[in-house]
Amino acid sequence: MADRTPLMAGNWKMNQDHHQATHLVQKLAWSLKDAKHDFSAVEVAVLPPFTDLRSVQTLVDADKLDIRYGAQDVSAHESGAYTGEISPVMLAKLGVTYVAVGHSERREYHHEDEAIVNAKIKSAFAHGIVPILCVGEGLDVRKAGEQVPHTLAQVDGALEGLPAEQAAQIVIAYEPVWAIGTGEVATPEDAQEVCGAIRARLGELYDAPLADGVRVLYGGSVKSGNVAAIMAQPDVDGALVGGASLDAEEFAKIARFTEHAGA
Numbered sequence: 001m002a003d004r005t006p007l008m009a010g011n012w013k014m015n016q017d018h019h020q021a022t023h024l025v026q027k028l029a030w031s032l033k034d035a036k037h038d039f040s041a042v043e044v045a046v047l048p049p050f051t052d053l054r055s056v057q058t059l060v061d062a063d064k065l066d067i068r069y070g071a072q073d074v075s076a077h078e079s080g081a082y083t084g085e086i087s088p089v090m091l092a093k094l095g096v097t098y099v100a101v102g103h104s105e106r107r108e109y110h111h112e113d114e115a116i117v118n119a120k121i122k123s124a125f126a127h128g129i130v131p132i133l134c135v136g137e138g139l140d141v142r143k144a145g146e147q148v149p150h151t152l153a154q155v156d157g158a159l160e161g162l163p164a165e166q167a168a169q170i171v172i173a174y175e176p177v178w179a180i181g182t183g184e185v186a187t188p189e190d191a192q193e194v195c196g197a198i199r200a201r202l203g204e205l206y207d208a209p210l211a212d213g214v215r216v217l218y219g220g221s222v223k224s225g226n227v228a229a230i231m232a233q234p235d236v237d238g239a240l241v242g243g244a245s246l247d248a249e250e251f252a253k254i255a256r257f258t259e260h261a262g263a
C-alpha cells in the first residue's frame, strides 16, 4: 500500500468572519504546537469562507504555520461576467492549497451537477489548486442499498477527461448526506465500503498504483470520539470535518487521532 499522508480538513462552511478566522487558526496552531503535532505525519487544513482567506494567508505566512488552507468552492471560469463567483486565479494568488468541489450543499442549494463539478475540478487544477471532490448519497439511496453505484457515478462524472497526472493528486471525500451535521455518523464499515469502492474505481479508470496513492477522506459528523475507528479502516485517509472544526481544541484532537484510539 502506498504511504498516504492522512489529511484532516476543516470545512467551516458559512461560519466565522475574518477576525474570528484569525483567532480560530491561531488557537488551532497553539493547540497543535502544545501537542507537538507532526504535520508531516498528519496534514491539517482549514477551508474558511472566501472573505477570510486573505486574513488566514497573512497569519499563516507571518507565523510560518504548517497549517494549509483552502476555499469551499471555485468558479469554472477564470474571469469575466460571472457575478458573485470567485476565480481560481484569485484563489491561487491567495496561496490556497485546496478547494472543495461538489460539496452536497453546493449540489443541493446551487444545483451543481456532474458537468459543473467536472469543470470546476479542471479549473482548480489549471491553477495549481488541489480539488477535494465531495461525493456521497442521500438517505433514500442509502435505504435502497445503492450507495456504491450512486457514489461511483458521481466519481465517474467528476473525473471525466481528467489526465492521470491530475487524478493522481486529487483528494476525494466520501460524505453520506444523511450523516452531515446530523450526529448520524456512518459506521467505520459503512465508510470503508464506499471509500474502498472509490479506490477500486480509480484503479479501473486509471491504474492500481495511481489509485493506491490517492487520498480518500470520510466526512459526516466526525468528532474526536469517533475519528480513530474511522481512520482504522484501510481505505480511509483522513476526514472532512464540518461542525467540529469550528472548535480549535476539538479539531486539534481529531488531527491527533492516533492518541485517542478507542476513546
Ligand SMILES: O=C[C@H](O)COP(=O)(O)O
Binding pocket: 011, 103, 175, 179, 180, 181, 182, 183, 219, 220, 221, 222, 240, 241, 242, 243, 244
Ligand atoms: O464538509 C463537511 C461535511 O459536510 C461534514 O459536516 P459535519 O462534520 O458538520 O457533519
